[in-house]
Structures are given as structure tokens and as C-alpha cells.
Amino acid sequence: MTLRAPKREALVPQIIEQLRAQISSGEWPVGTRIPTEPDLVAALGVGRNTVREAVRALVHSGVLERRQGSGTYVTARHELTGVVARRMEAAELAESIEVRRAFEVEAARLAAHRRTNRDLRELDAALEAREAAWASGVAADFVEADAALHMLIVRAAHNSMLAELYASFHEALLASLRGQIGDDLTPEAYVDHSELVDAIRAGDSVRAAGAAGAFLEL
Template identity: 35%
Template sequence: MNISSKKSFSKVSHRKLVDEVLERLQEKIFSDEYAIGDRLPTEPQLMEELGVGRSTLRESIKILVHAGILEVRQGQGTRIVSLSMVQDSFEKRLQDANIDNVYEARNMLDKEVAMLAAKRRNEEDLLLLKGYLNKRKNALYEGSYLEYIDADIQFHLSIAKASKNQVLLDLYQSFVPVLRHILTQLILNTNNYQDNSVIHEKLFQAILNQNAEEAQTYAIQNLELK
């Protein structure tokens, strides 16, 4: 079955385009009309039906690919691989973990690396953190969500690196797949997504000022906005 045989997508209004396209695609995909294995219309068809450009459409498709909902294969187009908002392609342990347990574990990890980073960071660490912070802010403003997610993850990994504890860095890196999934789900839920750029900036300033207590405080506040 091909989605192109179904009712056409309606035109996108002048809201933030990526958000609107994500919403329209999800409405169509998660309707009762379609099944796993169905293919989306071709890229030119979708661009015409949604009334958007190639870059906006591809950004939206990639977000849904990261969420485990769509799959893009060269020469075979884009097809639906899941009709669930819960991705089933995590590494086994994180795949089965309760989300509250994940947040509890990350809470402990983020507090520790933030505290150590504030004490041990050097100038190179600060340059990396500031660079990723700026990329994160600019990507979110422009609606480039994949770049935003990557920059956010790299910002937190750089804090772990600044802790100068290789074991903690390795632990943090093991969380990257589930962090990417969580951020993707937050982006998909555009109505409830909260921009926490201010907290990230305060976290950076605490590390810059070598204030370990404030660094831990803002690390915790960041996780509370979920």
C-alpha cells in the first residue's frame, strides 16, 4: 500500500515550518488508514502537497527517522517502520529501562560531572562548551532540530569531558542513544516542548566561574524540564 493513494496532505500554514510539517506527517502516519511497511509519497509529491521546500521536508523526515518511525532506503523511498511513538531500537538495557529510572540515573550522573567540571575545567573545555552552546541556540532558533539535538548532546558530553574522569565520560557516552531518543520525542511533541536555553547558559556560567554548587543546581533544573 502506498500513502500516495490516500487523501492528500493539506497545505502548511505560515507557522514554524518544521514544527507544522512534523505535526502533519504524524497525523497522517498515525491515522488508522496506514500500516507498517507503507511508503510515503515521493519527495517532490510531499513538497507539493505540503507546500514546503526540500530542506524543510528533509529535516522533518530525519526527525521521524531518528524517532524510529520512518526508514529511508536508497532507491526504495521512505517507508513506515513503526506506528508507535516508543522507539524499539535502543541498545538492549536502555531499550527496556523505565524512563523514570533513566532520568534518575542521569540526574546522578549530570550532578557529578557538572560539579567536577566546575572544579577541573580548562580554557579548552570552556571554548568547546561555549561553541556548542551557541550552535544549540542558533539551531533551535532556525528550526534545524537535528543540529540542535546534536549540539545539545555534545554540550553535555563536553561537560563530562571537562570532569577529567574517563569513567564518567564513558558512562555519559553510553547514554547518548537514549538521550537522542528523548530529545527527539520532546521535539515531536511540539505543543509541550520547553526551551531551556536559559538554564544551559546558567550552567555554563557556573562552570566558567568554577561554582560547583550552582553547576549542580542548574544540571538538576535542566532535567526537571522534561
């Protein structure tokens, strides 16, 4: 672990920030168990109550989850992800699609203007990986590959706030899509994304926005 002993003042907020950094950086990936309380106490050089309170705060915010008899696990990389996930559970499918359109259509439009050569190389690789995942017939792999492509499109818009907000929404959306698609890929679930990538490559913002919105019609 790369944790360090905090300053004496305001211990709990400092511990929260350190734990949050471990999670947001990917040092503790979503789905993994964080170190035990004794290990955290030893690494941070603080008391059990301080560690317990910091962990409790992150559990309350939806970033961590305590599992009886198993430990504490990472459930989201950011607090906003936990909030969005809870909101999506209560949302109608139509609402989720409308929010996704708001993100992805604008991201595609901006990406057509701002994409770099590196962005295009990454999009080509992601599109190829998506096709390969579909051909494999493994639903979980396809959902992951599809999500990776859309995330790269948003990043190609080069708007850090948009990317951060979309990442929080997209983690919750990904969980929802896994449930919707299930274990089997069916022909009607396939949507060709080559037109979207081609429009971004061509710098055609109107065509890119249209392609992004076409497969998100209600």
C-alpha cells in the same frame, strides 16, 4: 581501510578487536555500512568463516546489525552502548531521567573544579551552536547540539571512566530524545543552559550542580 592481517593464533578474537577498533575510532561511523564479507576477507587475509564469526559476535553484542538485502551496519560504537540502548527501551522515563541526573549533576560539579581554558572555549562554542540550532527551528539539529554541549560538560570533568559510561548512555538517550521531541520545536521544550556554563566558568561547583539538576526534575 586500515585493517591488517592477523597472527595465525586466535584469529576470531583478533578480527573482532580490529573490527571493534574501526568502529570505536569512528573510521566506520554509526549508521554506515561496513565493508562486504569478501572485502573484509581480502583486507584481512583470513577465511570467510573467521570473518563471519567475528561479525556475528559484534551483531550479538549490539554493535552491528544485519539488514536483509542491504548489508551489515554499525549501530553503536561500543558494546556497552548496545546493552544500554536495549535497557533504556524497557525503562520508564523517570528511571532514565534519574540516571541522567546521576551522571550530569556530578559531571557539572567536577567540571567546575577541573575545567581548563580549552574546555571553556569549547563549551562557549557549543552553547552558541545550541542557540543557533534552536533558532533554526530544526529539531534534529537542536537535539544534536544539545547533546554535544552535555557531552563536553562531562568531558570537562576529566574523569575518563565517567566520560566513557556517559557516552554509552548518551547515545541511547539521544535516540530517545529524537523520538520524544519529534520534528517540531515548541517553546516549552527550551531550557537555557547559559547559567550552567557560567557556573562552570566561575568554578562554582554548587551552582553548577544545581543548574545541571534543575532541568532534570521529575
